[in-house]
Amino acid sequence: MNSNLHEWSIGFIIGQTHRKMLNVLTSRLKEHDMTPEQFSVLCRLHESDGISQKEIADRTVKDQPTTARILDCLIRKELVRKQTSTTDRRSFLVYLTEQGRHKLQVLMPIERQTLEDIFSWMSESELEAFRQTHFRLIAHLDTLLKLQD
Numbered sequence: 580m581n582s583n584l585h586e587w588s589i590g591f592i593i594g595q596t597h598r599k600m601l602n603v604l605t606s607r608l609k610e611h612d613m614t615p616e617q618f619s620v621l622c623r624l625h626e627s628d629g630i631s632q633k634e635i636a637d638r639t640v641k642d643q644p645t646t647a648r649i650l651d652c653l654i655r656k657e658l659v660r661k662q663t664s665t666t667d668r669r670s671f672l673v674y675l676t677e678q679g680r681h682k683l684q685v686l687m688p689i690e691r692q693t694l695e696d697i698f699s700w701m702s703e704s705e706l707e708a709f710r711q712t713h714f715r716l717i718a719h720l721d722t723l724l725k726l727q728d
Contacts, residue, residue: 604693611686612656616641618690620649621675621683624659629672631664658682 604615616639623638624630630638636646650673653659658679661671675683698706 600697603697604690607689607693608686611682611689613682613686616645616649617653617658618686620646620653621658621679621686624673624675624679625683629662629674631670631672635673653679 601615604618608615608618619639620635623635627634627638632643632646632650635641635650636643639646641649650659650661654661656678657676660674660676662674664670664672701709
């Protein structure tokens with residue numbers, strides 16, 4: 580066994596995998612003036628348009644200040660717009676613009692191809708087992724986090 584235990588840590592392996600996957604996607608989105616974080620927000624809005632900043636933060640697993648910065652950038656690019664909530668004037672809802680919808684139509688095939696390129700070496704059954712293991716790990720981590728609250 581390698582004397583460097585850090586290289587064998589499952590947390591290190593998952594972190595390294597995430598960073599490398601993110602780097603591949605980042606390089607492919609860059610020519611479209613988009614980051615993976617911005618793309619993730621556009622995707623969440625595509626799923627549920629007209630949601631609050633807090634809902635976006637929860638769904639993208641980002642904190643509120645980071646989400647606010649991402650939204651500000653997407654607003655400058657005219658890909659999303661904010662509208663004051665009709666039920667709570669202190670909050671606002673975020674919507675995709677027509678430009679944002681168009682941008683998503685361009686970017687979604689890029690993300691799909693990137694994931695195919697990354698996982699093409701795995702069989703369908705291996706990929707499904709990989710997904711299920713990660714879903715279980717995420718659920719367990721959510722449980723641990725709730726216990727800490």
